[in-house]
Amino acid sequence: QQPVQSPQAVILREGEDAVINCSSSKALYSVHWYRQKHGEAPVFLMILLKGGEQKGHDKISASFNEKKQQSSLYLTASQLSYSGTYFCGTEDSGGYQKVTFGTGTKLQVIP
Amino acid sequence: DAMVIQNPRYQVTQFGKPVTLSCSQTLNHNVMYWYQQKSSQAPKLLFHYYDKDFNNEADTPDNFQSRRPNTSFCFLDIRSPGLGDAAMYLCATSRTGGRNTEAFFGQGTRLTVV
Numbered sequence: 001q002q003p004v005q006s007p008q009a010v011i012l013r014e015g016e017d018a019v020i021n022c023s024s025s026k027a028l029y030s031v032h033w034y035r036q037k038h039g040e041a042p043v044f045l046m047i048l049l050k051g052g053e054q055k056g057h058d059k060i061s062a063s064f065n066e067k068k069q070q071s072s073l074y075l076t077a078s079q080l081s082y083s084g085t086y087f088c089g090t091e092d093s094g095g096y097q098k099v100t101f102g103t104g105t106k107l108q109v110i111p
Numbered sequence: 112d113a114m115v116i117q118n119p120r121y122q123v124t125q126f127g128k129p130v131t132l133s134c135s136q137t138l139n140h141n142v143m144y145w146y147q148q149k150s151s152q153a154p155k156l157l158f159h160y161y162d163k164d165f166n167n168e169a170d171t172p173d174n175f176q177s178r179r180p181n182t183s184f185c186f187l188d189i190r191s192p193g194l195g196d197a198a199m200y201l202c203a204t205s206r207t208g209g210r211n212t213e214a215f216f217g218q219g220t221r222l223t224v225v
Binding site for chain 2: 101
């Protein structure tokens with residue numbers, strides 16, 4: 001079953017912040033975040049393992065709440081280069097891993 | 112430096128004519144995936160290999176088959192492509208265990224069915 005992301009789409013002005021949420025119905029081993037630009041393959045941003053960790057990379061950070069089976073991606077002081085579609089990818093905790101992508105969030109940053 | 116390579120980048124095939132897409136990797140990852148991505152949608156997992164173990168998603172049509180002759184190569188065969196199979200096909204690899212299990216993607220093959 002595909003993880004559900006919210007919002008589906010968001011438009012930001014440069015410098016504004018955004019939060020993208022990912023929710024799964026399954027117990028999770030890890031959550032990945034990817035960004036995909038139009039016509040290109042998804043690019044890995046970060047991975048969070050169970051244990052409720054948070055991670056940051058420049059002005060993009062994420063959290064993972066394994067009890068709620070949810071993850072959030074935080075984009076601060078957005079830049080034009082942040083535009084794209086963001087996908088969470090989840091690995092569930094049973095069996096061997098496979099990455100299932102969420103429904104996606106289209107983010108557009110405008111000047 | 113390319114680590115996951117898909118060939119060809121663009122493929123045009125006739126309705127009903129078998130087509131094969133290929134993927135190779137230099138990462139020595141034990142897991143390989145095939146995803147189908149249609150316009151404005153999330154990548155949809157078709158199959159994945161864990162080493163030589165093949166795992167088919169329940170809703171993957173029988174028209175789609177896959178082969179992995181060795182660690183480095185993986186193929187997607189579409190036996191009788193229909194118009195609805197036109198999409199971007201993404202190959203990805205990852206390794207199991209530890210903290211570095213992210214998926215590395217190839218550039219994709221865009222399939223057009225005429």
